[in-house]
Amino acid sequence: MTAIQGRVLVVDDDSAIRTVVAAALKREGHSVTTAASAAEMARELARGIPDVLVTDVVLPDGNGLDLVAGLTESHPDLPVIVFSAQNTLATAVRATEVGAFDYLPKPFDLNVLTQAVRSAIARGRRAPAVLSEAEAGGGLIGRSPAMQEVYRVIARVVANDLTVLISGESGTGKELVASAIHDLGPRRRAPFVALNMAAIPRELIEAELFGHERGAFTGAATRVAGKFEQAAGGTLFLDEIGDMPMDAQTRLLRVLQSGEFTTVGGARTIRADVRIVAATNKDLGALVQSGQFREDLFYRLNVVPIALPALRERRQDVPLLARHFLDRAAEAGLPRKQLDGDAIAVLENFDWPGNVRELENLMRRIAALSRDAWIDAATLRSALGEGAGAQSAPRDAGIEAAVRARLERIAIEEPQALDNGTLYDRVIGEVERPLIEAMLARHQHNQLRAARALGINRNTLRKRLDTLGIDLGNRSEGAE
Structure with a gap:
């Protein structure tokens, strides 16, 4: 099938990107003009409207998305393809909002770009989406290629x-x-x-x-x-x-x-x-x-x-997510924590069978229980268990079945509890109590030894005993 050829204007302040993109489009048979700024783009448009405009978001003298919004009114038949290193859902949605034909996150595959140009020439400009002016994102975080594709699909279907x-x-x-x-x-x-x-x-x-x-x-x-x-x-x-x-x-x-x-x-x-x-x-x-x-x-x-990709399939997003969850924990009143470089490496090498939810729970637990402001690799390995940095051990089927059975009972007896935001703390509390009681019994109610076996300090154990209402009477706290 003969490729559809057209006139393409490429705008980017990076000369290397302009050269590579122009060469790829010329190989497709397109006539290509380039510009390094918004002002140069305006001059080229004054000389003649191309079949497709390809532009970066960040230009030395303007914002590409704002320019696209203006072009929607002045040149309604001009399809615009936007690319950007600001790889967030907000950017993808904003690109669709202002009427861009397509959005490509940097770095992009040249084959994807050339296909987008062909589609733009063949189908013409797509109608702009009517979207919220409020901050986009919806809690989704990630700049990996896998998440960029998710953002692109969301941006196309919201309207x-x-x-x-x-x-x-x-x-x-x-x-x-x-x-x-x-x-x-x-x-x-x-x-x-x-x-x-x-x-x-x-x-x-x-x-x-x-x-x-x-x-x-x-x-x-x-x-x-x-x-x-x-x-x-x-x-x-x-x-x-x-x-x-x-x-x-x-x-x-x-x-x-x-x-x-x-x-x-x-x-x-x-x-x-x-x-x-x-x-x-x-x-x-x-x-x-x-x-x-x-x-x-x-x-x-x-x-x-x-x-949606599993977290192990987008490991480069793990540090960003971890810091985000620590920030949220601090906003909720927990002590502010930070991760050092070795700790980040541990997180990136873990397989995360529970995905983003497991990472969030881990950051929340560390924020609550760790005494140090800076989290190191040893603290994370202790929190993750011996499987840190390797394939996680399979979950215990009996524990999983017990949790599912408990949830089913709650759904029947108290269906409102599934939606009122207390379920996590409630179920964790129900699991935590017998765990602490079992470890205390195993160590003859010596709190110091039980705390060490649990991987927490004695003060934390005391607080959990008070919170859970576990009365030890006059039994030993333990000392060394």
Whole structure:
């Protein structure tokens, strides 16, 4: 197929980048003009409008994104491709907001750039997105190539209502992506409602999704609105969609097809005015093949796929994330901590089976328990265990099963506890108490020895005993 050729203006203050980009585009058959500043770009545009403008964000005499915003009005048919070393979600979203045809983070693949130029010439300029003027980011942090691709996809979908399916291991930040899509889109002033399929008993999922009428089943004393009604006008985030029972999948599919639903026990048809964002840590394609997930529902959900990388696949983001979590811990009132170079190396070499969530919990724990302002490698290795810097040991299946069982019981007896922000401290407290009691018993209630075995100091152990209400009577604290 013959490549579509055109006139391209390349703007960057780095002469090496201008030379390399111009050479790559000329090999494609394009006519290329270059400029080193906003002023030179303006002069070139005055001489004639190219088919495509390729520009850096940071120019010596202006901001490329501000210039693109002006070009949207003065040259509405000119497609603009923006590249930048400011590799954040905010930059990607801002580029889309001002009407850029595409955004490429530096360093970029020349093949990706040449393909973007071909697409711009072939399809013409894409309509600008209508996005929030508020600070973009949504809590997503990372400058690795893998996260840059995530940012690009988010920037392209925020302005429309396409269904998004986010995949990734547990702890990678799937709900943060869903929140960013909502917060940066036109539905941002309406509710963002999340429902975790794995945390809801099978028999209650339909009532949770669609609501129920009074008397619909035993215990239904009043009418209760479901998540579809609660999210009206906004976004409904269906987390762990791979755990959805088959009968509930069938009903969800009907709602996605028709845009309407009825409550459990109801007859009135209600319009489903929501954007659907789903997430899973499972291979839905494999579940389809095994008959555990409906193929037609999979294709309804997988309109825009976003694959979140595991933390071990973007190790260069670990220091940035770790410092961010320590800053958040300090903002929450915990002592401010900093990481030395050796400590950062330990973090980068760890495999993080729990991904970003595990890193966040570790930084929070260190901020709370470490006595030193500077965190060194030894402190981190102690906190991580003997597996630091190597493949982590597999989780104990019995402990994992016990935690899951406890969560299921809480979901049945106190469903509000799953959403009120206290679950982490509650479950950790329930695990911490028997652990401390067991270690005290093992060391004949000698607090010094028990603290050493736990890897904490005696003062910290005393505080935890007081907080947890563990009474040792007159038993020995231990001394050396």
